[in-house]
Amino acid sequence: MAEQRTPHDLPDVSGLTVAVLGGTGDQGRGLARRFALAGHSVVIGSRSAERAAAAAAELGADLGVAGADNAEAARRGDIVIVAVPWDGHRALLESLRAELAGKIVVDCVNPLGFDAKGPYALPVEEGSAAQQAEAVLPDSRVVAAFHHVSAVVLLDPEVDEVDLDVLVLGDDREATDIVRALAARIGGVRGVYGGRLRNAHQVEAFTANLIAVNRRYKAHAGLRITDV
Amino acid sequence: MAEQRTPHDLPDVSGLTVAVLGGTGDQGRGLARRFALAGHSVVIGSRSAERAAAAAAELGADLGVAGADNAEAARRGDIVIVAVPWDGHRALLESLRAELAGKIVVDCVNPLGFDAKGPYALPVEEGSAAQQAEAVLPDSRVVAAFHHVSAVVLLDPEVDEVDLDVLVLGDDREATDIVRALAARIGGVRGVYGGRLRNAHQVEAFTANLIAVNRRYKAHAGLRITDV
Numbered sequence: 001m002a003e004q005r006t007p008h009d010l011p012d013v014s015g016l017t018v019a020v021l022g023g024t025g026d027q028g029r030g031l032a033r034r035f036a037l038a039g040h041s042v043v044i045g046s047r048s049a050e051r052a053a054a055a056a057a058e059l060g061a062d063l064g065v066a067g068a069d070n071a072e073a074a075r076r077g078d079i080v081i082v083a084v085p086w087d088g089h090r091a092l093l094e095s096l097r098a099e100l101a102g103k104i105v106v107d108c109v110n111p112l113g114f115d116a117k118g119p120y121a122l123p124v125e126e127g128s129a130a131q132q133a134e135a136v137l138p139d140s141r142v143v144a145a146f147h148h149v150s151a152v153v154l155l156d157p158e159v160d161e162v163d164l165d166v167l168v169l170g171d172d173r174e175a176t177d178i179v180r181a182l183a184a185r186i187g188g189v190r191g192v193y194g195g196r197l198r199n200a201h202q203v204e205a206f207t208a209n210l211i212a213v214n215r216r217y218k219a220h221a222g223l224r225i226t227d228v
Numbered sequence: 229m230a231e232q233r234t235p236h237d238l239p240d241v242s243g244l245t246v247a248v249l250g251g252t253g254d255q256g257r258g259l260a261r262r263f264a265l266a267g268h269s270v271v272i273g274s275r276s277a278e279r280a281a282a283a284a285a286e287l288g289a290d291l292g293v294a295g296a297d298n299a300e301a302a303r304r305g306d307i308v309i310v311a312v313p314w315d316g317h318r319a320l321l322e323s324l325r326a327e328l329a330g331k332i333v334v335d336c337v338n339p340l341g342f343d344a345k346g347p348y349a350l351p352v353e354e355g356s357a358a359q360q361a362e363a364v365l366p367d368s369r370v371v372a373a374f375h376h377v378s379a380v381v382l383l384d385p386e387v388d389e390v391d392l393d394v395l396v397l398g399d400d401r402e403a404t405d406i407v408r409a410l411a412a413r414i415g416g417v418r419g420v421y422g423g424r425l426r427n428a429h430q431v432e433a434f435t436a437n438l439i440a441v442n443r444r445y446k447a448h449a450g451l452r453i454t455d456v
Binding site for chain 2: 212
């Protein structure tokens with residue numbers, strides 16, 4: 001008898017290679033580290049293959065993270081995480097349209113500005129970074145996730161369990177389930193479906209609120225979704 | 229020796245009267261019920277004093293919630309919660325400018341639309357409902373909070389502890405501290421500072437994501453902020 005499929009069921013993603021574009025930044029290195037710890041083959045991408053290799057090596061030889069230029073990383077990843085600064089977001093994705101065709105592309109970019117009053121959400125023509133990715137990459141399966149992970153926590157060797165739910169947004173049920181399963185590969189983390197891609201803006205922008213929380217409480221704040 | 233003031237310290241708000249404008253709706257009645265349970269004097273406001281009195285009576289005679297028209301409720305409240313539908317938001321506040329002058333006005337309105345694909349955030353000229361309130365009420369102390377409370381949970385007599393952090397946003401530190409303390413009067417709830425009012429849009433809009441979560445997981449989802 002087949003088991004009933006529930007919203008909590010997750011596919012097996014353990015064999016997938018994860019590429020992290022812009023993976024030399026703190027968030028990218030933190031995610032690369034956690035997925036490598038979980039046993040994934042991981043490739044850090046950067047504009048410079050040398051800098052990517054250096055960032056990968058810095059994570060520790062035991063993790064076996066590879067480095068490559070962004071195009072090569074995109075080719076090698078089964079799942080490709082986009083962790084570039086917002087400034088270069090559109091141009092990078094436009095340059096990798098062919099490499100990213102048919103793949104699950106996970107956008108975790110937060111378009112934020114900072115001034116004397118702190119962080120704030122930048123307006124995005126397409127509505128959100130994730131929707132911009134979808135517009136630029138019509139042949140990819142774009143999912144939004146990993147916006148609220150703390151790079152400091154991900155990179156901290158003292159932290160085995162990360163106290164966080166990763167909200168996963170998208171219109172492709174299979175793709176969001178795969179990314180939810182990927183999120184759950186990080187110790188302590190759950191991947192929780194968070195709505196369609198058109199509701200990604202507020203999840204990206206909410207990072208400004210978490211930064212405000214961090215400043216007030218001297219914390220590395222994250223979210224948990226209750227009753228799920 | 230005076231104790232060091234920390235971001236977790238809260239003022240005593242137990243003697244404050246709470247008014248809930250648009251308090252005949254589910255969210256308004258739910259909040260009215262919880263603040264009355266906590267011992268506050270509570271006034272439900274509505275366009276019709278009769279409907280307000282009926283909604284108040286429906287909560288149970290033992291709670292002693294009063295009903296009045298919105299103007300009278302605004303006059304009686306030390307803290308005035310705005311829980312009206314988004315449609316009538318601006319007009320109601322414009323009509324109560326005098327009554328709300330000098331008071332803490334807590335906006336919990338979520339400007340959302342619904343179509344065949346579910347909920348989505350509506351654009352707001354001022355940026356958010358809370359910023360619209362601030363623009364319309366220059367003489368009030370506008371705070372944004374209580375966006376994600378589940379009316380079903382607040383009204384459920386079986387639920388003593390509500391598993392939720394209420395994000396409290398605003399530019400007036402004393403006012404946000406008072407509203408954080410008010411949130412904490414609901415069993416199980418914490419009031420957590422969530423940033424300046426200009427970052428209210430994403431908190432309001434995030435309600436669309438929670439509705440999507442509720443539909444997928446058949447839940448009454450809320451938020452907890454970790455590491456705070």
